[in-house]
Amino acid sequence: MSLDSHIPSGPMAMKWSKHKQDSKLINPKNKRKFTVLVVGSxxxxxxAAATLSELGYKVKCFCFQDSARRAHSIAAQGGINAAKNYQNDGDSVHRLFYDTVKGGDFRARESNVHRLAEVSVNIIDQCVAQGVPFAREYGGMLANRSFGGAQVSRTFYARGQTGQQLLLGAYSALNKEIAAGGVQMYPRTEMLDVVTVDGHAKGIVTRNLVTGKIEAHAGDAVLLCTGDYGNVFYLSTNAMGCNVTATWRAHKKGAFFANPCYTQIHPTCIPVSGDYQSKLTLMSESLRNDGRIWVPKKAADIGKPPAQIAESDRDYILERKYPSFGNLAPRDISSRAAKEACDEGRGVGPGGRGVYLDFAEAIQQFGQKTIAERYGNLFAMYEKITGEDGYKQPMRIYPAVHYTMGGLWVDYNLMSNLPGLHVLGEANFSDHGANRLGASALMQGLADGYFVIPTTIANYLVHQKPGSVTAEHPEFKKAVEDCTAQTKRFLNIKGKRSVDSFHRELGLLIWDKCGMARDKAGLEEALQRIPALREEFWNNVTVPGSGDLTNPELEKAGRVADFMEFGELLCRDALHREESCGGHFRTEHQYPDGEAKRDDENFSYAAAWEYTGDVSKPALNKEQLTFEEVHLAVRSYK
Amino acid sequence: MSQLNLHLKVWRQNAGQPGHFQDIDAPDIPDHASFLEMMDIVNERLIAKGEEPVAFDHDCREGICGMCSMQINGVPHGPEKATTTCQLHMRKFRSGDTIWVEPFRARAFPVLKDLVVDRSAFDRIQQAGGFITVRTGAPQDANALPIGKEVADAAMDAAECIGCGACVAACKNASAMLFVSAKAGQLNLLPQGKPEKDRRTLGMVRQMDKEGFGNCTNQYECEAACPKEISVRWITKLNRDYAIAAVKEAFGNAPKAGGGGD
Structure with missing residues (x-):
């Protein structure tokens, strides 16, 4: 099937303006007749929910958390990029666009990225007007800082909690619309399925997580804003509830899943300390500005207190392998270097999965006070979690999954190939290619919700008769029955293993075979083992309790069941992509210095997988990527 | 890493029914585990025995989403200062300890199951005025309105609130004043928030009362329990903002032109 991305014609810098001009309008009186279902808050x-309501659409918004304000965007620390050029350091829309396409290792869609860079400036204006307390200078102007992958200072921030402040801004806009009656909010409500009628997404099925009630909601369009699938690895920096269910169910109803193998690993996370571990915590990678990364040269020194390992017996892995960049080598290269050292049996800490991040030299040079001023909150966080004092002994770090670039395929209007189904933010695939730059995730989420979908959704709705489908339609009844049957099935298996034990096993397998470095043999092995594990899950999982009350185990069972299927597609995509690019590293495809080796001739496309009725036999559709503005080049930061 | 042998007294309850403490032995708990990971281990063992696990709220497990709660030995989020339950680690306890684990208790936070409570009252308070009325796309350039660093930093101090409800659980009156004052205070302090200051203050305070939260009697337990160390000075500001707004309302809401009032 050919994919039409509906990219507007004309020069790159004019595409969005032209598209806005060409987009359909719906008159205010008619807008009230349309209901838009927004999944995720x-x-x-x-x-998106707030802005569509302002425009006059009727909106229903759903989240599984107890309040819209707790969605995982809240955990983002660093900042949000915008091409404001307030620093007069040469930034521009074009430069942000260029950095993002290059940072994505030339696997993003140019036109979407350019639009993202264009609206980035409006996002900051909007957030400030809402009362988001960004950092400011004494003169009252907004402050900026620089971030990885850019040579300009374009990142706006609010202490170490930019995500929280931006989300509270959007949440306040949402509250304004809830109070005005335009948005009906459904917290503690999880989406279980998409309902299609005549090939269009016209509703969803949800489970009320308090009463257990399974309900159908009909609408004129469905927006999935449900984040990423990083928890397929079990351990990640994601919140515990993050899951793939919404996008995976949509996939099984016909939406294409694009580039699932593009997953991003962050190098400076706190290592796993035991098999009870439930999640991983990220520390800002700014730590690498002053910390030196090393492991013992000899495996025999493992277990010794670090202070007793002589300078000559230490291997400063990044400084040795990448002398020009040293400890500031790019995220993916640093991550893989740590993995290699640990694979060689030289990893430190519990389980041998960690490397030292040593501040002794920096403390000697600048004094502890200066280091504390720079990173005090991170040292405190490290101490809280590990019980160790990073000033007195080296920290231990290890890479962890923290973002996924892949997602449901969407066109320029953010609509999937399934008409009516729109996908926003991290849940779609379009803007970050194979690798996302720091401070760009928040930008994309808000760009899609505040500025893109409010314009583009009309291009779909204008052809729809509002309210033409109701929840009384047989397709809804059937979908509710299917979801109810699945709940019953979970409760009736009464096997021997907990949901978490399956999730942990799946995650370890995928992390091992499809994590930081991937190869053909490992991926083929994973593709053998995942279906077997899935079968065991469906025969041997135990879900206590009942379906008509709060039942966290039942919620987890549904999510893990979908990860069991999705994990296979993830590995299949990684196996098919015979190149390395961004977060996808195939050990067979690298330059002698360890840089990812792309194959532009054969793989310059987005891989959009189609469900065929058999999870193990998806069909591949390709969206060929063309680069008009940014010339394909080896991604190099040297 | 050492192991702890603990004894838990955990609150078990289904919505609308009476609850009780259940005695649960928790041997061999790694001291590196977080409190919630300890609860995970306990639940895995309950499941293995064919019993129903303990329901509790949690999500980000890095101290920012505000979803986790729990009254631990009578203190919201447990004994460590400025720390949410998810960031509390078992090394803060000793082997042999008995730990009491309860839900946040307040009339306005009804128990849904075990340790899970309904905090939607906080959302409704926010909906009663915790926002600035501005349409998407309408604003001027972000730097057109200079805001001094001191004001921006103070607003940020209030904005750090994660809405967990520990302040309510810590208060003998189950007052929500710390939460409401931080939320209203952030916006009332900023120039963008001035035009709606009176409306916002009256709306949020009245909704708070309607939800069944108690009155503030200046015990400051809320500040002591707050994982983000929100200062009770925000309560002082809210009291002042409320008095001004109420007086203006009583006199027909007349002197609008004078600005926000502080």
């Missing part, structure tokens, strides 16, 4: 979901 993070940056993309809250901003």
């Amino acid at each position: 993070g940056l993309a979901g809250s901003s």
Whole structure:
């Protein structure tokens, strides 16, 4: 099937303006007749729900958390990029666009990225007007800082909690519309399925997580703003509830899943300390500005207190392998270097999965006070979690999954190939290619919700008769029955293993075979083992309790069941992509210095997988990527 | 890493029914585990025995989403200062300890199951005025309105609130004043928030009362329990903002032109 991305014609810098001009309008009186279902209340979901309601659409918004304000966007620390050029350092829309396409290792759609860079400036204006307390200078102007992958200072921030402040801004806009009656909010409500009628997405099935009630909601369009699938690895920096269910169910109803193998690993996370571990915590990678990364040269020194390992017996892995960049080598290269050292049996800490991040030299040079001023909150966080004092002994770090670039395929209007189904924010695939730059996730979530979908949704709705489908339609009844049957099935298996034990096993397998470095043999092995594990899950899982009350185990069972299927597609995509690019590293495809080796001739496309009725036999559709503005080049930061 | 042998007294309850403490032994708990990971281990063992696990709220597990709660040995989020339950680690306890684990208790936070409570009252308070009325796309350039660093930093102090409800659980009156004052205070302090200051203050305070939260009697337990160390000075500001707004309302809401009032 050919994919039409509906990219507007004309020069790159004019495409969005032209598209806005060409987009359909719906008159205010008619807007009230349309109902839009928004799933998820993070940056993309809250901003979309609020803005569509302002425009006059009737909106229903759903989240599984107890409040819209708790969606995982809240955990983002660093900042949000915008091409404001307030620093007069040469930034521009074009430069932000260029950095993002290059940072994505030339696997993003140019036109979407350019639009993202264009609306980035409006996002900051909007957030400030809402009362988001960004950092400011004494003169009252907004402050900026620089971030990885850019040579300009374009990142706006609010202490170490930019995500929280932006989400609270969007949440306040959402509250304004809830109070005005335009948005009906459904917290503690999880989406279980998409309902299609005549090939169009016309509703969803949800489970009320308090009463257990399974309900159908009909609408004229469905917006999935449901974040990423990083929890397929079990351990990640995601919140515990993050899941793939909404996008995976949509996929099984016909929406294409694009580039699932593009997953991003962050190098400076706190390592796993035991098999009871439930999640991983990220520390800002700014730590690498002053910390030196090393492991013992000899495996025999493992277990010794670090202070007793002589300088000559230490291997400063990044400084040795990448002398020009040293400890500031790019995220993916640093992550893989740590993995290699640990694979060689030289990893430190519990389980041998960690490397030292040593501040002794920096403290000697600048004094502890200066280091504390720079990173005090991170040292405190590290101490709280590990019980160790990073000033007195080296920290231990290890890479962890923290973002996924893949997602449902969407066209320029953010609509999937399934008409009516729109996908926003991290849940779609379009803007970050194979690798996302720091401070760009928040930007994309808000760009899609505040500025893109409010314009583009009309291009779909204008052809729809509002309210033409209701929840009385047989397709809804059937979908509710299917979801009810699945709940019953979980409760009736009464096997021997907990949901978490399956999730942990799946995650370890995928992390091992499809994590930081991937190869053909490992991926083929994973593709053998996942279906077997899935079968065991469906025969041997135990879900206590009942279906008609709060039942966290039942919620987890549904999510893990979908991860069991999705994990296979993730590995299949990684196996098919015979190149390395961004977050996808195939050990067979690299330059001698360890840089990812792309194959532009054969793989310059987005891989959009189609469900065929058999999870193990998806069909591949390709959206060829063309680069008009940014010339394909080896991604190099040297 | 050492192991702890603990004894838990955990609150078990279904919505609308009476609850009770259940005695649960928790041997061999790694001291590196977080409190919620300890609860995960306990639940895995309950499941293995064919019993129903303990329901509790949690999500980000990095101290920012505000979803986790729990009254631990009578203190919201447990004994460590400025720390949410998810960031509390078992090394803060000793082997042999008995730990009491209860839900946040307040009339306005009804128990849904075990340790899970309904905090939607906080959302409704926010909906009663916790926003600035501005349409998407309408604003001027962000730097057109200079805001001094001191004001921006103070607003940020209030904005750090994660809406967990520990302030309510810590208060003998189950007052929500710390939460409401931080939320209203952030916006009332900023120039963008001035035009709606009176409306916002009256709306949020009245909704708070309607939800069944108690009155503030200046015990400051809320500040002590707050994982983000929100200062009770925000309550002082809210009291002042409320008095001004109420007086203006009583006199027909007349002197609008004078600005926000502080």
